[in-house]
Amino acid sequence: xxxxxxxxxxxxxxxxxxxxxxxxxxxxxxxxxxxxxxxxxxxxxxxxxxxxxxxxxxxxxxxxxxxxxxxxxxxxxxxxxxxxxxxxxxxxxxxxxxxxxxxxxxxxxxxxxxxxxxxxxxxxxxxxxxxxxxxxxxxxxxxxxxxxxxxxxxxxxxxxxxxxxxxxxxxxxxxxxxxxxxxxxxxxxxxxxxxxxxxxxxxxxxxxxxxxxxxxxxxxxxxxxxxxxxxxxxxxxxxxxxxxxxxxxxxxxxxxxxxxxxxxxxxxxxxxxxxxxxxxxxxxxxxxxxxxxxxxxxxxxxxxxxxxxxxxxxxxxxxxxxxxxxxxxxxxxxxxxxxxxxxxxxxxxxxxxxxxxxxxxxxxxxxxxxxxxxxxxxxxxxxxxxxxxxxxxxxxxxxxxxxxxx
Numbered sequence: 285x286x287x288x289x290x291x292x293x294x295x296x297x298x299x300x301x302x303x304x305x306x307x308x309x310x311x312x313x314x315x316x317x318x319x320x321x322x323x324x325x326x327x328x329x330x331x332x333x334x335x336x337x338x339x340x341x342x343x344x345x346x347x348x349x350x351x352x353x354x355x356x357x358x359x360x361x362x363x364x365x366x367x368x369x370x371x372x373x374x375x376x377x378x379x380x381x382x383x384x385x386x387x388x389x390x391x392x393x394x395x396x397x398x399x400x401x402x403x404x405x406x407x408x409x410x411x412x413x414x415x416x417x418x419x420x421x422x423x424x425x426x427x428x429x430x431x432x433x434x435x436x437x438x439x440x441x442x443x444x445x446x447x448x449x450x451x452x453x454x455x456x457x458x459x460x461x462x463x464x465x466x467x468x469x470x471x472x473x474x475x476x477x478x479x480x481x482x483x484x485x486x487x488x489x490x491x492x493x494x495x496x497x498x499x500x501x502x503x504x505x506x507x508x509x510x511x512x513x514x515x516x517x518x519x520x521x522x523x524x525x526x527x528x529x530x531x532x533x534x535x536x537x538x539x540x541x542x543x544x545x546x547x548x549x550x551x552x553x554x555x556x557x558x559x560x561x562x563x564x565x566x567x568x569x570x571x572x573x574x575x576x577x578x579x580x581x582x583x584x585x586x587x588x589x590x591x592x593x594x595x596x597x598x599x600x601x602x603x604x605x606x607x608x609x610x611x612x613x614x615x616x617x618x619x620x621x622x623x624x625x626x627x628x629x630x631x632x633x634x635x636x637x638x639x640x641x642x643x644x645x646x647x648x649x650x651x652x653x654x655x656x657x658x659x660x661x662x663x664x665x666x667x668x669x670x671x672x673x674x675x676x677x678x679x680x681x682x683x684x685x686x687x688x689x690x
Contacts, residue, residue, distance in 0.1 A: 295331075298323055299685035302331050303361075306341065307681060308493065310386070311358040332359055340365050340385075340684055361386045366430035366680070369418060369472070370672045371411075372479070372665075373436040373454060375509045375576055378411070379665075380418050385430065385680075387673050391422055397454070404460045412465065429472040433676040434462055435479040435668060437510045439530060447476040453510045453544055473683075475676055478528035480506040482671025483626055483664060484514025485526045489674050492524065499524075501621040503614065505531070505607065506664065507629025507636070509577060510544070511552045513610075515618065531614065532556070536606045541569030554606035555636075557582055557629070563599035564588070579628060586632045600635035607636065608643015615656065616649055622657040626664040633660050 298321070305320040306312055312320065318328045335341045342362040345355035363386040370381040375397070382391040395414060419426065438452030447462040449455065463474040484504040491499035499518060506512035513531030516524055532552035533545050541562060543550035548569075553559045557577040562569070564585045589596035611623060625633060644655055661667065 296685050298327055299331050299335065300682055302328065302335070303340075303681040303685055304678075306359060306361055307387075307677060311346075311360045313356050313358055317359065335684075338684075363388060367422075367424060367428050368673065368676050368680075369415060369429055369432045370669060370676070371415075371432065371434045372668055372672075373434065373452075374479075375437075375453060378414070380414050381669065382418055382422055382424075383673065385677070387677060389669075391418060393418070393421075404455055404458050407455070408460070408465055415466075415470075426470050426472070429470070430680050431473045431475060431676045432462075432466065432470065433475045433477070433672045435477050435482055435672065437479050437506075437512055440476050440478050440528070447474040449476060451545065456544075473676075473679065475679065477671075477675065478512065478514070479668055480504055480512030480514040480626075481526055481528035482514070482675070483512075483624075483667045484516040484528075484671070485524070485674050486667040486670035487624055487661070488516035488524050488526065489670070501619065502624060503611075503618075503621055504624045504626055504661075504667075505611070506627035507555070507607075507625060507633075508627040509557045511555050511607070512627075513614065515614070515621075517618070517621075529614065531610055534610055534613065536609060539569065540602075540606060542571065542573060544573045544575075551606045551610045555603040560585065560599045560603050563602055564596045566595060579631075582632070586635060589635050597635070600632060601639040604636035604639020604641075605643040606639075608640040609646060610643075611640070611656070612644050612647030612650055616647060620650065620653050620656055622659065624659050624661050626661045626667060628664075630660050630662055630664075 301321040301323065302317055305317055314325070314328055314332070318325050332341065336343065339362055341359050343357050343359050346358050363384040365385040367385065368383045370383065372379040377394045377396050379392065379394045381389060383389050395410065434447065436449055436452050436454065439450040441448040441450055449460045451457050462476055466474055483506060484502065487502055487504055488499060491502065501517040504514040511532035512528070514526060514528050516526045519525045533543065533547065533550045535549050536551045536554055538549040540549045540554035540559065542548055543553035558573040561574060561577050561581065562571060585596050585599065589600050615621065641655065644650055
């Protein structure tokens with residue numbers, strides 16, 4: 285016999301299934317929800333009625349083409365149920381976006397970062413002011429925001445309820461606790477994720493929705509001023525587990541030189557933009573890394589490499605070898621999986637590919653099983669944004685299902 289607590293748990297799980305189905309398809313009829321979730325018709329009726337009363341979902345009639353027959357009743361997430369703020373912190377800009385509960389982008393603006401501005405205190409002030417301005421532009425109050433989802437390169441506190449940036453190329457070892465920064469004025473859930481983790485999250489969600497439904501695992505590598513990695517794998521019960529190993533600061537070789545993290549020999553020290561710049565101009569390996577390398581400068585080095593300049597070509601090849609060695613180590617710890625390359629560094633992938641393939645080939649496991657499939661995905665910004673929504677809205681849906689009619 286089911287106890288009251290176990291009955292409530294089943295109800296929460298069923299509500300979560302319905303919200304997840306609506307999140308994937310946006311608009312579903314009663315019959316389609318039942319088919320997508322495997323729930324009985326009566327169960328779907330009870331859950332949709334409860335969610336509609338709570339203002340979480342809405343229903344609308346879709347008239348049959350030609351005007352004959354009864355219109356279809358479709359359920360969809362109610363867009364004005366609440367709002368999500370998405371913040372992407374990168375080396376040169378901070379991007380602020382506002383979406384509704386349905387995942388529709390409503391507003392977006394960017395602010396350039398002042399590279400001479402040091403410390404988190406000044407950034408914290410401009411960050412809070414930008415959030416307020418984002419709401420004012422849409423005439424919303426703080427209590428309408430359900431979640432604030434933030435991303436950055438670097439190390440994020442592994443505690444899922446924390447929003448603490450432990451180390452980043454932007455702030456170095458100066459930590460920033462976003463939840464503490466916004467409390468108590470903001471009641472929204474504050475979330476912080478590594479940026480490349482979000483890329484892997486978005487790619488995994490796309491693979492999961494693909495017609496073949498054959499997703500098992502994948503890795504995303506972001507190339508640019510810093511080097512990031514996200515790994516997505518399907519769990520034992522069908523859930524998608526996404527992590528962000530500290531790939532860029534994995535030891536490659538001491539000869540790679542000084543890294544921005546203060547250590548010598550990291551993958552990033554060879555494959556990040558500042559590492560390629562240093563090698564191309566034969567700068568001593570212990571030179572303090574450049575904080576920011578403009579794309580225009582990297583384009584000049586790439587043009588020299590494509591014209592046959594020896595040191596420019598060498599710099600990109602050594603960067604590729606560092607990436608390939610890191611990939612082979614990563615796959616030895618997990619399993620062979622497709623690799624997706626993203627980020628501004630993809631514009632130089634033709635120069636990196638040879639070294640990357642050479643580095644990967646050093647692994648016995650991959651020589652036996654075959655090299656992984658490597659694909660270039662150009663629109664990293666879209667993937668980061670989609671990853672934000674996947675995690676933030678998924679978390680909100682889960683909390684709504686748990687809260688029920690309360």
